[in-house]
């Protein structure tokens with residue numbers, strides 16, 4: 001099966017085998033009902049959110065939080081829970 005056919009997880013054929021190493025082809029961000037919003041002003045760049053994100057959706061550049069990749073963030077809220085200074089707020093997806 002061609003990689004180009006699998007634009008998102010919704011296109012995954014039922015009861016079929018998916019090519020190894022192809023998870024980047026499945027943008028799981030559409031699962032989200034709440035989104036994490038990062039406040040750079042109070043972030044201390046301790047990287048706890050980056051370490052704990054199960055989807056590798058928090059991107060780091062030069063040792064600092066760069067951005068949240070909303071194509072893959074599923075909105076689990078773990079990053080907001082572990083942040084010691086509450087620099088990540090979970091907001092309703094519809095409100096953004």
Ligand code: SF4
Nearest residue numbers: 043044046047049083
């Ligand atoms: S856990 Fe909070 S303070 Fe630490 S890097 Fe993430 S957003 Fe910044």
Ligand code: SF4
Nearest residue numbers: 053073074076077079
């Ligand atoms: S909400 Fe969950 S998936 Fe999204 S960035 Fe935070 S820890 Fe990662």
